[in-house]
Structures are given as C-alpha cells and as structure tokens.
Amino acid sequence: MGNAVVPVNPQRVVVLTNESTDIVLALGITPIGAVRSWSGAPYYDYIADDMANVPIVGDEMQPNLERIAALKPDLIIGSQVRQEQIYSQLNAIAPTVFSETIGESWQENLRLYGKALNREVEAEKLLTDWDRRVANLQQQLANRNLQVSLVRFLPGAARVYLKDSFPGQILQEVGLQRPPLQSGDGFAQEVSFEQIPAMEADALFYFTYTGDGNNQDLTNVAEPWLNHPLWKQLSVVQLGNAHAVSDVVWTTAGGVQAANLLLDDLEKNLGL
Incomplete structure (x- = not known):
C-alpha cells in the first residue's frame, strides 16, 4: 500500500483483524483498540483475559474510524484483503501497516507485524x-x-x-x-x-x-x-x-x- 513511517517503539497500537490481535498479543503488546471477534463476542475465549479492557473499534469489514481516531494510535495494523478501501483514511489517523491477506500467510504476517512493532527478535523466536x-x-x-x-x-x-x-x-x-x-x-x-x-x-x-x-x-x-x-x-x-x-x-x-x-x-x- 506504499511506505509507512512508524515510531521506533509503537506504544498505542490498534489492530483491525482477529489474526493481528492474536499475533500482537503473542509479541508482548496489548493493543489499545481492536476489532470484534467473528463470533459476536468482544474477543475469542482464548485471548479474552488478555483483551479484557481493550475497547472495540468495529469489526473487520467495517472498522469505526471515529473510534480509532479517538484512541490516538501511533500505529494501525490491518489487512489489504479486509480494509483496502479505507487505507488512506486510516493512514491519515496514524501510520498504517497492512498484510496482503490473512490465514495461511500467518507466518509471513508475524514477521511483518514484528518488524512494524520493532519486535523482530520476538517474532523470530515464535517462529523458531x-x-x-x-x-x-x-x-x-x-x-x-x-x-x-x-x-x-x-x-x-x-x-x-x-x-x-x-x-x-x-x-x-x-x-x-x-x-x-x-x-x-x-x-x-x-x-x-x-x-x-x-x-x-x-x-x-x-x-x-x-x-x-x-x-x-x-x-x-x-x-x-x-x-x-x-x-x-x-x-x-x-x-x-x-x-x-x-x-x-x-x-x-x-x-x-x-x-x-x-x-x-x-x-x-x-x-x-
């Protein structure tokens, strides 16, 4: 989607796919905002405790731009396959990094998110x-x-x-x-x-x-x-x-x- 100039150590991260929520948590960062799970519950059971106090910012197919902006993120992580049409609006709120797709590409995406978060060492350990x-x-x-x-x-x-x-x-x-x-x-x-x-x-x-x-x-x-x-x-x-x-x-x-x-x-x- 272009170049994203991200902070050296992002502290206020919003995630816009369930996959990126899983991965960002595994990299040791709790997002400040995330999309709702597909089940309709705020978050899936296996990550619910870690996400207990994290506000919802819509769902994968329709993130709420106003809620995202109100959180003042310094990095947004999403996916082209889900949010391509609103990339420019997201990128106007904060530097935005998209994976190309989700699912079978999770290992490639783990490396990408690790790079964006300056957690490349942690990402490689998870993959090892x-x-x-x-x-x-x-x-x-x-x-x-x-x-x-x-x-x-x-x-x-x-x-x-x-x-x-x-x-x-x-x-x-x-x-x-x-x-x-x-x-x-x-x-x-x-x-x-x-x-x-x-x-x-x-x-x-x-x-x-x-x-x-x-x-x-x-x-x-x-x-x-x-x-x-x-x-x-x-x-x-x-x-x-x-x-x-x-x-x-x-x-x-x-x-x-x-x-x-x-x-x-x-x-x-x-x-x-």
Missing part, C-alpha cells in the same frame, strides 16, 4: 519455536501415513478445507496426507450430502460455524450432517476418529496462538 514443534510432529508422524479430513459445517451447507486454508497449510506442514477431494490447491470447497463418502480418512476434524453476532440460531447447524446415514456409515466415524474441534481455532482466528492450539488438538486426537 513453531518450527521446532512442527519438526517434532513430523518425526512422530513419519511412519504413520495418516490421511486427515477437514470439514466445516455452516447454516445449510458444509465445506471441506483444502491445502491453502489455515488448517490445510498446517496439516501439510506437519506431513499429514489429505483425502483426494481435499488434496488440491485452494481454500475450501462446498460439498453436498452425496459427497459425504469423500470425507473418509484415518482421522476427521470437524468444526461448526459460530456466528457473526447477528443472533442467528446456530444450535443445530451440524445436526443434518452428523445424523445423515452416509455420515454414520463413514469408517472414521464408526471407529471414533471423527473429532469436534473449535471453529475459532481451526479457521476464524488465525495467528500464531491459534496455530499452536491447533497443534494441541492434533497431538491430543492423533495420540501423539
């Missing part, structure tokens, strides 16, 4: 710790040749997640295989009930849409799928290897903390 953990998992999984399926349930729909998604990229990094329908490039693919057999794998992780704060009734979103005869016929289901996991951790949050929580789920459910 991540690489060490991934290498350990690769070693444990090397001889198991496991195929892992990723499924997300949404109102009236289901998706399988592909290699370029946040969880897909992590599975690839640790050396897990994917079913044929999920092994291609791309983010996700919507599937029908008839395609449930293509979800078959050695292990299946499913996560359910948690809402966007619009008071939708999401109580039974997954039920049509979990109760479908084809789902019940999957060997992975019958063997007890289909695992419900957090939608926040596996797809909506992003960031280094969420990535490590995802690895926790893999270790727990794959017996590592």
Whole structure:
C-alpha cells in the first residue's frame, strides 16, 4: 500500500483483524483498540483475559474510524484483503501497516507485524519455536501415513478445507496426507450430502460455524450432517476418529496462538 513511517517503539497500537490481535498479543503488546471477534463476542475465549479492557473499534469489514481516531494510535495494523478501501483514511489517523491477506500467510504476517512493532527478535523466536514443534510432529508422524479430513459445517451447507486454508497449510506442514477431494490447491470447497463418502480418512476434524453476532440460531447447524446415514456409515466415524474441534481455532482466528492450539488438538486426537 506504499511506505509507512512508524515510531521506533509503537506504544498505542490498534489492530483491525482477529489474526493481528492474536499475533500482537503473542509479541508482548496489548493493543489499545481492536476489532470484534467473528463470533459476536468482544474477543475469542482464548485471548479474552488478555483483551479484557481493550475497547472495540468495529469489526473487520467495517472498522469505526471515529473510534480509532479517538484512541490516538501511533500505529494501525490491518489487512489489504479486509480494509483496502479505507487505507488512506486510516493512514491519515496514524501510520498504517497492512498484510496482503490473512490465514495461511500467518507466518509471513508475524514477521511483518514484528518488524512494524520493532519486535523482530520476538517474532523470530515464535517462529523458531513453531518450527521446532512442527519438526517434532513430523518425526512422530513419519511412519504413520495418516490421511486427515477437514470439514466445516455452516447454516445449510458444509465445506471441506483444502491445502491453502489455515488448517490445510498446517496439516501439510506437519506431513499429514489429505483425502483426494481435499488434496488440491485452494481454500475450501462446498460439498453436498452425496459427497459425504469423500470425507473418509484415518482421522476427521470437524468444526461448526459460530456466528457473526447477528443472533442467528446456530444450535443445530451440524445436526443434518452428523445424523445423515452416509455420515454414520463413514469408517472414521464408526471407529471414533471423527473429532469436534473449535471453529475459532481451526479457521476464524488465525495467528500464531491459534496455530499452536491447533497443534494441541492434533497431538491430543492423533495420540501423539
């Protein structure tokens, strides 16, 4: 988006994506303002305590410029994929640094935010710790040749997640295989009930849409799928290897903390 001249050690940082909230906290900085979580709650549970007193400045798709300006930030962190249209307005308030996208690019974004915050050493330590953990998992999984399926349930729909998604990229990094329908490039693919057999794998992780704060009734979103005869016929289901996991951790949050929580789920459910 151009050049941003930032303070040497920014103290008043506003973050405009859930991913950057996760990452900035991991770098040891508490923002002075942040966008609301996608769930409608102020912040996701896993960072709620750290963000307890931080004011909301709108949501990712519609940050509130007046609230941001009132906080007098000395740095704003956002993403081109979310806020490109208002970059010039944000940059008029304070130096603004955007990632290009979010999700699968979280490691690149961690380095970018670390540079903007003058926390490059901390960012590299987080990435070194991540690489060490991934290498350990690769070693444990090397001889198991496991195929892992990723499924997300949404109102009236289901998706399988592909290699370029946040969880897909992590599975690839640790050396897990994917079913044929999920092994291609791309983010996700919507599937029908008839395609449930293509979800078959050695292990299946499913996560359910948690809402966007619009008071939708999401109580039974997954039920049509979990109760479908084809789902019940999957060997992975019958063997007890289909695992419900957090939608926040596996797809909506992003960031280094969420990535490590995802690895926790893999270790727990794959017996590592």
